[in-house]
Amino acid sequence: MTQWSLSTLLSELHDEIQQGLERSRKAFGHPGTKGDASEGVWLGLLNKYLPERYKAAKAHVVDSNGMFSDQIDVVVFDRQYSPFIFHYQDQTIIPAESVYACFEAKQAINAHEVEYAMEKVASVRRLHRTSLPIPHAGGVFPAKPLIPIYGGILTFESDWKPGMGEPLERLLESGTDDNQLNIGCVAAHGYFMRDSDSGNYAILAGRKPATAFLFRLIAQLQFSGTVPMIDVQAYARWLMPTEATGLA
Secondary structure, eight states: OOOOOHHHHHHHHHHHHHHHHHHHHHHOOSHHHHHHHHHHHHHHHHHHHSOTTEEEEEEEEEOTTSOBOOOEEEEEEESSSOSOOEEETTEEEEEGGGEEEEEEEEEEEOHHHHHHHHHHHHHHHTSOOOOOOEEETTEEEOOOOOOOOEEEEEEEEESSSSTTSHHHHHHHHTOOTTTOOOEEEETTTEEEEEOTTTOOEEEEESSOHHHHHHHHHHHHHHHHOSOOOOOHHHHHGGGSOGGGTTOO
16 A cells, blocks of 8 residues: 655655756846746745635736835735736736735845845835725624735845855844835745744744745735725726716
């Protein structure tokens, strides 16, 4: 009888990710092509293993005031309850209310890339988000509080030695409410996460970090619950003539 091994399955999952990132680093000479390939590896991981209610895409995020984020390498968003996702000239545009997490995907982590990722995350968190009361059979639930948007960075290697030491921790702790990175992975070295209660970071080096990161992200998303009920009419007002935008 064939003997199954959970540890082998989980190890192979990490190896699949690490080898894909390593191939993209070695095989492509152009930095942009390398970047696209590494983004594809992380997007493939998330779309394959996250529950079906979530989807990951390279995208811009927009709010009902017409403000846009920077382009984000990896946006994890709700696909079950989001009423619309825009696709325009090969670009994906996601309403701010639908976003759970956003990540920058790079070849290697260093001070510049961490600061860059923080700027990208801030461009999403600054957007306006609506939340409507939720009707149900017995009446109406109050509007759901806005969920936190997780931000992070995903890389294969590190330019630091050791790969995830004091320079990384110092940079992470310099974050503010807008640009704080909550979770990230350096596939060749480990992953990090921020405790939302204490504000302290745990930097976990060692075996199979891509798998450990994936499980941690899923756990964080479980605690997020469901995105708020989006005010579709707040977006629809952009369809009205200027003189009519004050109408109910």
